[in-house]
Amino acid sequence: MNQAQNILIRLPNWLGDMVMASAFVKAVKEQYPNASIDLIAKKGIDFLLDHYPAHSQHFIFNKETYKGLGGARKFGKEIAAQKKYDLFFCLPDSFSSAVMAKASGAKKVVGYKKELRSFLLTHSYQKKKNIHRVEEYVDLLQQFTQINIHTPSVELNTILPERKNSVIVNINSEASSRRLPAEKAISLINSLRKSIEQEIILIGSPKEKEFVDSVYNALTDKLHITNNAGKTNLTELLILLGSSSIMLTTDSGPAHVANALGTHTIVLFGAGNENNTAPYNKINSSTIRLGQLPCETCLKNVCRKFPQPECLNRLSETMIVEKVKSVINNP
Known part of the structure; x- marks a missing residue:
């Protein structure tokens, strides 16, 4: 064989x-x-x-x-x-x-x-x-x-600059059921800005730029918040994810990239099953789920029950911010 x-x-x-x-x-x-x-x-x-x-x-x-x-x-x-x-x-x-x-x-x-x-x-x-x-x-x-095989770790190999004391925030996803609603994203980032001193960097692909721009423009305090949406190619994004200290993100491709580069990745789950698709390396990943709705965990790309995915809308901002602060204080 x-x-x-x-x-x-x-x-x-x-x-x-x-x-x-x-x-x-x-x-x-x-x-x-x-x-x-x-x-x-x-x-x-x-x-x-x-x-x-x-x-x-x-x-x-x-x-x-x-x-x-x-x-x-x-x-x-x-x-x-x-x-x-x-x-x-x-x-x-x-x-x-x-x-x-x-x-x-x-x-x-x-x-x-x-x-x-x-x-x-x-x-x-x-x-x-x-x-x-x-x-x-x-x-x-x-x-x-027909051989019992140990599952290797998930890793991407690259030479990275020294890690910065920054927090990457990704509010995007290919599926709308996994994307943070705009008002929720605005409120969460505002709360994060009030609670931590670190630079906050928003990311997004060129097709996500308009959505991220609308969220960024609505923020109360933009001090030390950088909007990188649509401004980096994929290779530059990889370096950015690998050189930051934390990534707060929806269930999305960049979450797996950051996790594979050793960046602590906090993933907000709505639709999707974290037992199947959360970043694999548990030592540097955390997941947050509401866990209160009977429709969780659905696998649909579009929420069929609510105008917006309530499984994300109802997530506790206090819990999310406290988790970010906990990782900052205990890297």
Whole structure:
């Protein structure tokens, strides 16, 4: 089973998931120490590869260039023309990723039984329930090798400047059910400003800039509050997250990046299951959840019960600020 010489791993499509999959790459390397391990990453989050566990080479998949199932198949065929693989681990659950895997010509294609794609895989397995996503990835390798595997830590490797005494605040998320409502964000940041001396740095992608700007402009006191939304590329964001002392954030990709860089990450959970998607390294992460609504924990991207996600709206600002102060005083 562990005689494979050339291994290809299709990494997940989302920033946080790709961070969490770094443990899987480590685990594969441990099981196949003499193999050449190559990676496929989606364009847009491929910058993480520079900070990933050591690998031989990588391929960047651009969905705009390789559209639909035909594009996925073409991409796999192009890889097959360059190198022959013994093993292909398919971490995304999508049908298109299995089409790509099949087209790569790998002798063995390994993935979970999702989206009726098992016929494209040579080895398909049932995903276990109620385990963390990092462990889901590693369990795929464990089921394939039939070896009990210790789950490695989640780490991104980079040279960082000396840590600053600053607090990163991320109020954003791809899903509106995980994004802090504007009024809640304004009130929370105002409370934070009154309670701590540290510089507060707001972050956000270019498409989140308008939302963050509206929150920043409504703040009562902007002293030592920097609005970096839309002003950093992903590599610069990584350095910013890794060189700050604390990150207060919603359930989002940047939370996993900060956690993997060793920054203490306090995550506000609304929708989503923290047992499955919270930052994996517990030594430098904390989660805060309301835990009072019968609809918690839903997995929907849009709140179906309230105009705004009340699971976030009703979070105690006092509790959040006290947690930030506790981490500042006990790093």
